[in-house]
Amino acid sequence: MHPFSDPCFAVRWSTLIPEAVESDILAGLDEARTKIDAIAALDGSSLTYENTFHALEKASKTLNRAWGRLSHLDSVSDEPAQRAALNQMLPEVSEFYSSIPLREDLWKVLKSFGESPAVQALFAIQRRHVEETMLDFIQDGADLPAKPKARIAEIDAELSKLTKQYAEHVLDATNAWEIVVTDAQRLAGLPESAVAAAASNAKAKGHGSETEPAWRFTLHQPSMFPIMQYADDDSLRREIWEASVKVGSLGEHDNTSLVWSILELRQEKALLLGKANFADLVLQRRMAKNGNTALSFVEDLHDRIVGEYCEEYRELCAYKSEKTGEACELLEPWEVSYWAEKRRKEHFDLDDEALRPYFPVSKVMTGMFDLAATVFGIEIRKVAGTYFEKGKRPADADEKTIEVWHPEVTFYELRDRKSGEHLGSFYADWHPRESKRGGAWMNQLEAGSPPQEGKARQPHLGLIIGNMTPPVDGKEALLTHGEVETIFHEFGHLLHGLLSDVAVESLAGTNVPWDFVELPSQILENYCWSRESLDLFARHHETGAAIPEVLFQKMIAAKNYMSATVFMRQLAFGKLDLELHMHLEKYSGRDLDLVEREILAEYRVPLKTEAPGMARRFNHLFSSPTGYAAGYYSYKWAEVLDADAFTRFEEEGILNPQTGHDFREHILSKGNSAPADELYRRFMGRDPHLEPLLLRAGLLHDPVLA
Numbered sequence: 001m002h003p004f005s006d007p008c009f010a011v012r013w014s015t016l017i018p019e020a021v022e023s024d025i026l027a028g029l030d031e032a033r034t035k036i037d038a039i040a041a042l043d044g045s046s047l048t049y050e051n052t053f054h055a056l057e058k059a060s061k062t063l064n065r066a067w068g069r070l071s072h073l074d075s076v077s078d079e080p081a082q083r084a085a086l087n088q089m090l091p092e093v094s095e096f097y098s099s100i101p102l103r104e105d106l107w108k109v110l111k112s113f114g115e116s117p118a119v120q121a122l123f124a125i126q127r128r129h130v131e132e133t134m135l136d137f138i139q140d141g142a143d144l145p146a147k148p149k150a151r152i153a154e155i156d157a158e159l160s161k162l163t164k165q166y167a168e169h170v171l172d173a174t175n176a177w178e179i180v181v182t183d184a185q186r187l188a189g190l191p192e193s194a195v196a197a198a199a200s201n202a203k204a205k206g207h208g209s210e211t212e213p214a215w216r217f218t219l220h221q222p223s224m225f226p227i228m229q230y231a232d233d234d235s236l237r238r239e240i241w242e243a244s245v246k247v248g249s250l251g252e253h254d255n256t257s258l259v260w261s262i263l264e265l266r267q268e269k270a271l272l273l274g275k276a277n278f279a280d281l282v283l284q285r286r287m288a289k290n291g292n293t294a295l296s297f298v299e300d301l302h303d304r305i306v307g308e309y310c311e312e313y314r315e316l317c318a319y320k321s322e323k324t325g326e327a328c329e330l331l332e333p334w335e336v337s338y339w340a341e342k343r344r345k346e347h348f349d350l351d352d353e354a355l356r357p358y359f360p361v362s363k364v365m366t367g368m369f370d371l372a373a374t375v376f377g378i379e380i381r382k383v384a385g386t387y388f389e390k391g392k393r394p395a396d397a398d399e400k401t402i403e404v405w406h407p408e409v410t411f412y413e414l415r416d417r418k419s420g421e422h423l424g425s426f427y428a429d430w431h432p433r434e435s436k437r438g439g440a441w442m443n444q445l446e447a448g449s450p451p452q453e454g455k456a457r458q459p460h461l462g463l464i465i466g467n468m469t470p471p472v473d474g475k476e477a478l479l480t481h482g483e484v485e486t487i488f489h490e491f492g493h494l495l496h497g498l499l500s501d502v503a504v505e506s507l508a509g510t511n512v513p514w515d516f517v518e519l520p521s522q523i524l525e526n527y528c529w530s531r532e533s534l535d536l537f538a539r540h541h542e543t544g545a546a547i548p549e550v551l552f553q554k555m556i557a558a559k560n561y562m563s564a565t566v567f568m569r570q571l572a573f574g575k576l577d578l579e580l581h582m583h584l585e586k587y588s589g590r591d592l593d594l595v596e597r598e599i600l601a602e603y604r605v606p607l608k609t610e611a612p613g614m615a616r617r618f619n620h621l622f623s624s625p626t627g628y629a630a631g632y633y634s635y636k637w638a639e640v641l642d643a644d645a646f647t648r649f650e651e652e653g654i655l656n657p658q659t660g661h662d663f664r665e666h667i668l669s670k671g672n673s674a675p676a677d678e679l680y681r682r683f684m685g686r687d688p689h690l691e692p693l694l695l696r697a698g699l700l701h702d703p704v705l706a
Helices: 018-040 053-059 061-076 080-102 104-114 117-121 124-139 146-176 192-204 221-230 234-245 256-272 278-283 291-324 336-348 352-358 361-376 481-498 519-528 531-537 549-557 563-582 592-599 634-652 657-668 676-684 691-696
Strands: 179-181 215-217 378-383 410-416 422-429 441-446 460-465
Touching (some): 018 061, 061 080, 061 460, 104 117, 117 124, 215 221, 221 234, 256 278, 278 291, 278 563, 291 563, 352 549, 519 657, 563 634, 634 676, 634 691
Parallel strands (some): 422 460
Antiparallel strands (some): 410 422, 441 460
């Protein structure tokens, strides 16, 4: 019995113990190697789609399942024995995956069938699979001579190891820091919710008492963000800011050398594969096609908004000067969010905390599901989940018991509204803990398939993860509006996965070009700003009342407050990413902080204190062999797509089932079964326009749509 690769749809998380990792992963590796060896040994005269490309698709299924579950637990339930077991197997697993496209015997068989006339007789999805797989192999070096092939395998293995170390350093450095406040005066300005959460956190860690209360703050976003935005104590904001920007920079957690090593290995791989840089390598089959196109996109948007960006900063400095009676030409980095929030509250009479009571996490979820039911024709219901400690699943536990990996995790079932067909299920895990990495994400645990060849549909199994405001003292968590947007964002990704109707797993769901993958997630964020949709899920946690119209109008009026600053922050990340991956020779070996300042000189306003570089803690770029590397621009690229695509919803009704049906039909269900730009044109009837994004952000005052 191998629990990590157990095909049971309801994953038995309690059986996934560190002691089982080695045997389970080795068994998966052995099975995959045997199946791939069989494909590579085929006689050229007996080749079919089924015994070549289809067989390759299925060869690593057991290993993929086991490694996927282990990697997931590493993200949400990190602990020493499990980490050690994963790291022990990482080199061999990485070597196996990277070796597949570099096997000459396997490539000879695949190429023989892939270039044969028989391909033209296949179904369209099978032809697409053959074409995309062959491009994958070529892009990974299948046509290279033996020596560079071997070097690429070495690079891939080293990248897996280094990026894993990088991610561990960020997590460990984040968890290593805390501040325990015992002077209540230092909490002045903080919302009651933040104070209560910090008190609860301190109590859980054994700090303080009824007579001598204490408040604990960490570098996890729900803990530190209220400090940066609301705390009147300048020294407290400074202390937390200084700690946060040093994550990945100090002592045993210093990622500096890892950043340069990762960049150099990626560049070497690109050169071996005939590309000038890593950006050109990874973007060749994405919508941007190459690094120059992506960089030009970022720089064009920068030039359009830089004037407004600088003006927003000048206005903020002037506001601080007005309120303090002191001259202010520059702000400290730990002052920006604080004074921005004060000015926003004064100008728009809007306090984020006034919205929080309308966003209890349970009502947000159920309302979001009701919205999806109306727009996309689905039904979602909660299914009771049970938590067992690792290794302690009762012997008499019901086979149908739905296990969860933590008591806070919930489980849901998604069905088609008309047919009642079970399309997929998913887990949701929303609150931070020390064993869980930061951020929010969606993932697929088990890829299903549509009905085919007389077989019934196989449902998908996915998950959505966040690090939102936690519940306090047994009361339900109340979220900020920004956190609600994050939930909708991840739910968009989830729908892209669970509504997939593609028969080939590697072409299904979110397996689309990276600069297209954010379209469904960002489309969903729009529903957090409409009165019609908000009324479905924004309900007061005590009274059930909708957001009062006066408060809603304030929220809308403040929507684009300092939008150029928010816009520029994303562009800066994209610029840094592309410059490092396109022009490494300019920067390699230099001081990382100075390099970042040079690259982003026109993307950041001057501050009194220079911040250490972001690269040492930039998980998106450096915590996996590729991830968002050379692809961070895709967030803004997808915003162009989503702002433009949502104009159709606005014109036809944002809750219009027919529009939702078309989006499900042409985008959500299609995965990578056709080129991304073609799928977009099927939904919109044209190519995307840039102007709707600038208009939505309040940065285009004289719109002329092309």
